Amino acid sequence: MERLVAKFDTSRFGRxxxxxxxxxxxxxxxxxxxxxxxxxQMGGRSVLAAQSGDTMTDPEHQRKGxxxxxxxxxxxxxxxxxxAFVFGFPNMNSYPGFERKLGWQFDGRLQEFRWxxxxxxxxxxxxxxxxxxxxxxxVLKDRGKDGSAIEAQTLFxxxxxxxxxxxxxxxxxxxxxxxxILNSKVGPVLVHPKVxxxxxxxxxxxxxxxxxxxxxxxxxxxxxxxxxxxxxxxRYHPAYSMLSKGHRGEDSxxxxxxDLMGGQSFEGFSVCRADLDTF
Numbered sequence: 417m418e419r420l421v422a423k424f425d426t427s428r429f430g431r432x433x434x435x436x437x438x439x440x441x442x443x444x445x446x447x448x449x450x451x452x453x454x455x456x457q458m459g460g461r462s463v464l465a466a467q468s469g470d471t472m473t474d475p476e477h478q479r480k481g482x483x484x485x486x487x488x489x490x491x492x493x494x495x496x497x498x499x500a501f502v503f504g505f506p507n508m509n510s511y512p513g514f515e516r517k518l519g520w521q522f523d524g525r526l527q528e529f530r531w532x533x534x535x536x537x538x539x540x541x542x543x544x545x546x547x548x549x550x551x552x553x554x555v556l557k558d559r560g561k562d563g564s565a566i567e568a569q570t571l572f573x574x575x576x577x578x579x580x581x582x583x584x585x586x587x588x589x590x591x592x593x594x595x596x597i598l599n600s601k602v603g604p605v606l607v608h609p610k611v612x613x614x615x616x617x618x619x620x621x622x623x624x625x626x627x628x629x630x631x632x633x634x635x636x637x638x639x640x641x642x643x644x645x646x647x648x649x650x651r652y653h654p655a656y657s658m659l660s661k662g663h664r665g666e667d668s669x670x671x672x673x674x675d676l677m678g679g680q681s682f683e684g685f686s687v688c689r690a691d692l693d694t695f
Contacts, residue, residue: 422592423693426453428585430464434494436486438477446477449486451494451502452693454589455581458500462581466494468504468514469693483510484517491518495676502676503685505669505692520672523682524651527665531630531645533613533637540611540643552641556609559639561599563591571597571606572690573654574620579686582617586690590616595695600635608695613642616690618655626658649688 426432435450451466473482494502505526506514514520542552572582580586590606591597595616598605606616613636622629637645648668649656659665673682689695 419592419594422589423452425592426589428589429454431466431497431499434466434490434497434499436489436493438482438486440477445474447473447482447486449483449490451490451499453494453497453499454586455583456500457575457577457579457581459577463500464498465580466499466502467691467693468502468506471510483513487518491674491676500675500677501680501682502674503682503687504672506672507669511670511672514672518674520674521682522670522672523685525670526648526650526668526687527656527660528646528648528668529659529663529665531633531637531663533634533640533642533645535643536641537643538641539609539613543611552609555641556596559599561597561604563587563597566597566604570604570619572617572619573688575686575688576652576654576684578652578682578684580691582690590690590695593695595690598636598639600632600639605632605636606690607636607640608689609640609642612644612646613637613640614689614695615645615647616695617688618647618649620654622655624658626661626663629655629658630663647689648692650686652684652686653688654686655688 431453434453435448437445438447440446449471451468453464453466456463456465538552542549568582568584568587595606595608598607608614615636622632633645650671671687
C-alpha cells in the first residue's frame, strides 16, 4: 500500500490525481481510468505530460463502455490541468481500444533485451515463497545504495531532445515506487528486482562498448541473484543502436501517444524501462 500511495503522489511534477472512478448503484467502485503526470523534455523545454496506467474495470461491469467514458473525461481534465500529451504502453488486450476508440497514435514497440544472470533464481523464487522473500529482502538491503548521495545523471542516459525528464525528482519518485540503486562492481545501477532484474536505464558512459555493457548486466544479475537481466527501450534511445549490434532484441509493448494540445509530432520520443509506470 505504501508503494501504491507513492505511485499516485506525482505532486513533485506539478500535478497529481488526474483520473476518474465509476461507481455502481450500490456505491461500489466499478472502473477506473487515470494518468500519472510527469515532466518531459521537448526541444530544450520542460513540458508537462502524463502516462496512462493502472486502468481497470470490475468484471461485473465490463462491456458497458466505462473504459472509453472515463478515459475521455480524464483527457479533458488533463488538458485543463495543462498536460500537453498522454503516452503509454498498452498490452495487446487494451491496444485496440486505445487505437480505435480513443484515437491514439502509435510509433513502434519497446525493444526488450535479456542477459543471463545468476544460475540460482533467488529473485524469481522470492515472488513465490515468503521464506525466500524474507531472505531476499535482507540481501537487497545489504547490496543497496543510499540514493540521497547519487547524482541522477550517473544512473540515466543522455536521452536526447525528446524524452522523459529524468532528474532528481524522477529518481526519488521511482525509488519511492519500489526501485532501488544497486551498489555493483561497475558502479550504481537503478534496478527493480521483481522476478527478474529489470534495469531502469543504461548510463551514457556505458553506451560506447558492447563488452562493457555485457559485464554491467551480468554483474547486476549476479548481485541481485536473478536468473535474467532485462532492459527495454525504444529505437530512439541512445543505447539502442549499440544494443542491436551486439544483442538481439524482441518486440515488446507498443508505444502510444495522444496529443491534447494539437500539432505535436511524437517521432523520436526516447523511452526506456525506467519510464514505465510499472517500474
